[in-house]
Amino acid sequence: MDQINYSEEGRPRTKAVKPEDGKWANQMTEIYKRFLDSRQKLRTLDKQINHAIDELENRTVQRAARERNYVTCTFCSTIGGILRFIRD
DSSP states (O other): OEEEEEEETTEEEEEEEOGGGHHHHHHHHHHHHHHHHHHHHHHHHHHHHHHHHHHHHHHHHHHHHHHSTTOOEEEEEEETTEEEEEEO
């Protein structure tokens, strides 16, 4: 008889699998491994996208501050889609 190992609430578990369900258990294990791999790739991509958006925001704010010399800011942010300059 085959067995599967998994964790539940942070604790390791083992369950016996009927011989006729062995192939199914292996398939489900491979599917879950691919899911976890894809999930990690999405997390990495999400971080890269957010970094790129932050960089674009910073360049946009810096450009606005350069174009109007009365606008000086050390911290600029967008709140509710409105560009806000917090003055020095």
